[in-house]
Amino acid sequence: xxxxxxxxxxxxxxxxxxxxxxxxxxxxxxxxxxxxxxxxxxxxxxxxxxxxxxxxxxxxxxxxxxxxxxxxxxxxxxxxxxxxxxxxxxxxxxxxxxxxxxxxxxxxxxxxxxxxxxxxxxxxxxxxxxxxxxxxxxxxxxxxxxxxxxxxxxxxxxxxxxxxxxxxxxxxxxxxxxxxxxxxxxxxxxxxxxxxxxxxxxxxxxxxxxxxxxxxxxxxxxxxxxxxxxxxxxxxxxxxxxxxxxxxxxxxxxxxxxxxxxxxxxxxxxxxxxxxxxxxxxxxxxxxxxxxxxxxxxxxxxxxxxxxxxxxxxxxxxxxxxxxxxxxxxxxxxxxxx
Amino acid sequence: xxxxxxxxxxxxxxxxxxxxxxxxxxxxxxxxxxxxxxxxxxxxxxxxxxxxxxxxxxxxxxxxxxxxxxxxxxxxxxxxxxxxxxxxxxxxxxxxxxxxxxxxxxxxxxxxxxxxxxxxxxxxxxxxxxxxxxxxxxxxxxxxxxxxxxxxxxxxxxxxxxxxxxxxxxxxxxxxxxxxxxxxxxxxxxxxxxxxxxxxxxxxxxxxxxxxxxxxxxxxxxxxxxxxxxxxxxxxxxxxxxxxxxxxxxxxxxxxxxxxxxxxxxxxxxxxxxxxxxxxxxxxxxxxxxxxxxxxxxxxxxxxxxxxxxxxxxxxxxxxxxxxxxxxxxxxxxxxxxxxxxxxxxxxxxxxxxxxxxxxxxxxxxxxxxxxxxxxxxxxxxxxxxxxxxxxxxxxxxxxxxxxxxxxxxxxxxxxxxxxxxxxxxxxxxxxxxxxxxxxxxxxxxxxxxxxxxxxxxxxxxxxxxxxxxxxxxxxxxxxxxxxxxxxxxxxxxxxxxxxxxxxxxxxxxxxxxxxxxxxxxxxxx
Numbered sequence: 001x002x003x004x005x006x007x008x009x010x011x012x013x014x015x016x017x018x019x020x021x022x023x024x025x026x027x028x029x030x031x032x033x034x035x036x037x038x039x040x041x042x043x044x045x046x047x048x049x050x051x052x053x054x055x056x057x058x059x060x061x062x063x064x065x066x067x068x069x070x071x072x073x074x075x076x077x078x079x080x081x082x083x084x085x086x087x088x089x090x091x092x093x094x095x096x097x098x099x100x101x102x103x104x105x106x107x108x109x110x111x112x113x114x115x116x117x118x119x120x121x122x123x124x125x126x127x128x129x130x131x132x133x134x135x136x137x138x139x140x141x142x143x144x145x146x147x148x149x150x151x152x153x154x155x156x157x158x159x160x161x162x163x164x165x166x167x168x169x170x171x172x173x174x175x176x177x178x179x180x181x182x183x184x185x186x187x188x189x190x191x192x193x194x195x196x197x198x199x200x201x202x203x204x205x206x207x208x209x210x211x212x213x214x215x216x217x218x219x220x221x222x223x224x225x226x227x228x229x230x231x232x233x234x235x236x237x238x239x240x241x242x243x244x245x246x247x248x249x250x251x252x253x254x255x256x257x258x259x260x261x262x263x264x265x266x267x268x269x270x271x272x273x274x275x276x277x278x279x280x281x282x283x284x285x286x287x288x289x290x291x292x293x294x295x296x297x298x299x300x301x302x303x304x305x306x307x308x309x310x311x312x313x314x315x316x317x318x319x320x321x322x323x324x325x326x327x328x329x330x331x332x333x334x335x336x337x338x
Numbered sequence: 339x340x341x342x343x344x345x346x347x348x349x350x351x352x353x354x355x356x357x358x359x360x361x362x363x364x365x366x367x368x369x370x371x372x373x374x375x376x377x378x379x380x381x382x383x384x385x386x387x388x389x390x391x392x393x394x395x396x397x398x399x400x401x402x403x404x405x406x407x408x409x410x411x412x413x414x415x416x417x418x419x420x421x422x423x424x425x426x427x428x429x430x431x432x433x434x435x436x437x438x439x440x441x442x443x444x445x446x447x448x449x450x451x452x453x454x455x456x457x458x459x460x461x462x463x464x465x466x467x468x469x470x471x472x473x474x475x476x477x478x479x480x481x482x483x484x485x486x487x488x489x490x491x492x493x494x495x496x497x498x499x500x501x502x503x504x505x506x507x508x509x510x511x512x513x514x515x516x517x518x519x520x521x522x523x524x525x526x527x528x529x530x531x532x533x534x535x536x537x538x539x540x541x542x543x544x545x546x547x548x549x550x551x552x553x554x555x556x557x558x559x560x561x562x563x564x565x566x567x568x569x570x571x572x573x574x575x576x577x578x579x580x581x582x583x584x585x586x587x588x589x590x591x592x593x594x595x596x597x598x599x600x601x602x603x604x605x606x607x608x609x610x611x612x613x614x615x616x617x618x619x620x621x622x623x624x625x626x627x628x629x630x631x632x633x634x635x636x637x638x639x640x641x642x643x644x645x646x647x648x649x650x651x652x653x654x655x656x657x658x659x660x661x662x663x664x665x666x667x668x669x670x671x672x673x674x675x676x677x678x679x680x681x682x683x684x685x686x687x688x689x690x691x692x693x694x695x696x697x698x699x700x701x702x703x704x705x706x707x708x709x710x711x712x713x714x715x716x717x718x719x720x721x722x723x724x725x726x727x728x729x730x731x732x733x734x735x736x737x738x739x740x741x742x743x744x745x746x747x748x749x750x751x752x753x754x755x756x757x758x759x760x761x762x763x764x765x766x767x768x769x770x771x772x773x774x775x776x777x778x779x780x781x782x783x784x785x786x787x788x789x790x791x792x793x794x795x796x797x798x799x800x801x802x803x804x805x806x807x808x809x810x811x812x813x814x815x816x817x818x819x820x821x822x823x824x825x826x827x828x829x830x831x832x833x834x835x836x837x838x839x840x841x842x843x844x845x846x847x848x849x850x851x852x853x854x855x856x857x858x859x860x861x862x863x864x
Contacts (some may be wrong), residue, residue, distance in 0.1 A: 071864070143414055143425075145424035146424075147424070269417070270416055273351065275806075313410045316406055
């Protein structure tokens, strides 16, 4: 049967009719399949939730054990039948546990990719192209101006800045789940073996990542300090904090901080300037423009549905490449932490 | 080109002067000649390249990118050069960065048609930041928040020498500044400045408050009017004439009549004013002549410039800076009597007077805008560059005070970056729906650290809207704003512009409705 007949866009999210479930619903539903643990894709209050083991652990840590009474973990590549639909999760390379959802029904194959990236990330399994009839893709960075430089290059700039301002503290805004841990691991790979200071909001996810066998090295809390007194030990140190904390009162207690932000949006100078960022680092957990197109080519689905982001440009470029491309205009997914 | 593009990129985001200095110093230390000299020139604005028009960027983009995708991208990014730099097709394998010096030389020598092709070829080898820097350089619009003065301060730090020495040597050299760096690296003596029309760093004055005035031994000081123009240094050496501003920028091109009339040899210190028939006009008239690229005959006619002299540094090649002020004054008077410089006159000394008399004169310097107050100079003061303690004082007339209402607050920079420390305030006027506020000025100073914290909290608690780093607040908090003078301005919605506004007091107690009206401010104009 044609995929358009059995998948619908509803206010709750993408609804799969023959399985009676939603993918990444933005409102509480009876049955949900969740691609990854970021809060705009993974919300609480569902009756039943299917996801990878890591995503379920992340959801429990963020939303509490009561987030869904019935939980089912699926390994990558393990087929699970829901109603009349065969569901298989494949790695998406976005954050720990992130998955694409392959849905098969009466010979038709749809893949919902969730958020994904194509760069190697030591904290999660890499994206795998899955052949299908319809590929549902994000378009967060769906403009040709977005091209993420190699992460080594961005970290080189960060480390050079630390050499240049040894008496200042470099505080890097990074999303609590995924970006922060990837940054820590990549810093270790770049040779930064000193303790890394982390904002309290990161503690739970760091522990969780460690529980899944990801080495983060020595982390120290950046929040415990004498009130009003900058901590001397933070001079020359790297502090990682949620983006919301770096430009606000919290950052005042750091010694003359160089405000950095790790995000794909940092590519655009006005964005960085508006945020009061002194050192923008273009580090993203999403596919950039070239990778979005590369992925469409590799997956080779004749039809492409675009969920959230800058869908017009991607739709235009996909059509020029011969794909049937439509924007689904799903609402409720935000750009935070991109 | 890579270090240069990274420097520009970081300067663009660096809020604090100290950070910018450190970035520049690092650049001078790590980049070899002649690239660092060209980078310095690009930042100081002394690199006179033939610049490409933005049309060249559009042309290049049209050849290499899809027009539809360009349209969406430009719409999102908002800057032509940046959009082009970001979306330029990339082949990382071919990275082979050109040197900045190659770029500068080629831009100077290649015919226009070839230059466009060459720019495209360079773009193919650079990364996004490199492409952005190249396009900004090629279109002559760097604008990264660094000035020639900042660059020279960084040079002084780099070479660990007195800033005044760099200031002087600067004007004796040219891009790529090989001799300047050779001197700073200790490989050569300082570039020869004896026969070059170089800027001599100025001697500056401290502001004097009433309490300090009481303690001065007035017999030691000579008084004169403080003119409300801009400080200039007239330098004439072997037929070469320069008119330097107080920061050492050559403002001669904006005042060609002053330069052309110079027949003497020497270095003079004075105030540049607009004067008609010996009558000095207000600062606002002078403003019409500042920052103009082209000078029209009408402007020369309507706003004729005058230099009012108050000091002499060199008479011919004779350095007078080691003489006491009164002796220099005698030499200045003799100089003016001898040379009769056209378009210049002497700033008169005020006969020795008591404190009360001086205070009365200072206060009488009202609007009309030609005098800002008094200068008190120690009679025995040598001409010392910089702001030596206790030698020269500026004793300004009292500031105006008005009550204004806080409208917008913006996060500050550096140590203040997490505080809302920059304030836009308004005055009341009649609007279509009754009384409304119109912004009349912006202040960054005048409050204590303790007050800053209180203001920051108040702003966070009374925000009604946010635009990036700016918050609009409820119109409830009154500032007593002090400013030196106020002038008509077509660039401001209110039609007025204040000079040196600062916050005198925070009137936590005063109801906003009782703040001043725009009409009151307009009445304060000359």
